[in-house]
Amino acid sequence: MPMKRPIAEILKDREIASLMDWNLHPFEAVARYMEWGCNWSRGLDHAKSCSEEAAYFKINALQKPPKLVLVRHSHQECSVVSEVDAPQDLIDASVEYWACRNAACGITDELRDWLKREADRAA
Numbered sequence: 001m002p003m004k005r006p007i008a009e010i011l012k013d014r015e016i017a018s019l020m021d022w023n024l025h026p027f028e029a030v031a032r033y034m035e036w037g038c039n040w041s042r043g044l045d046h047a048k049s050c051s052e053e054a055a056y057f058k059i060n061a062l063q064k065p066p067k068l069v070l071v072r073h074s075h076q077e078c079s080v081v082s083e084v085d086a087p088q089d090l091i092d093a094s095v096e097y098w099a100c101r102n103a104a105c106g107i108t109d110e111l112r113d114w115l116k117r118e119a120d121r122a123a
Contacts, residue, residue, distance in 0.1 A: 002082045002083060004082070004083040005082050005083070005085060006084075006118060007084055007085075007086075007119050008119055010070055010084065016055050016072070016081055019054050020054075020055050020056075021055065021056050022112055022115075023112075024056035025106040026056070026058040026105070029071070029073045033053075033054075053074035053075075054073055054074075055070055056070070057084065057107050057115070058071055058104050058106070059095055059100065059107060060103040060104075061100045061102060061103065061105050062103050065088055065091070065092070066091050066095050067091070068083065068086050068091050069081075069082065069084060070082050086111065086114065086118075090108070090110060090111040093108055093110065094107045094108045
């Protein structure tokens with residue numbers, strides 16, 4: 001797994017920053033990029049083209065303690081950009097909120113807000 005870094009440092013990469021979808025849940029990402037393909041005509045939140053991609057957060061609750069990671073996802077691949085340095089209590093609260101026991105847990109509004117504040121500090 002890539003090294004743990006602060007979100008502000010990760011977002012210095014303009015390409016990753018431009019792909020950020022702060023509200024994308026890992027399950028929605030799978031539906032958008034993997035299950036349904038690039039067919040916008042379905043009228044749902046599917047990718048509009050096969051070249052579309054996004055970066056989003058997920059928590060791997062299989063690891064002890066759970067780890068927050070930033071993922072880059074497209075139709076061709078899904079890769080971990082970095083483990084994200086964040087307060088463990090917010091990560092644990094997200095796992096509890098979503099009652100998640102797998103490697104694709106979503107994050108809570110509180111964790112998202114904390115990450116946004118940290119990102120804004122460096123801007």
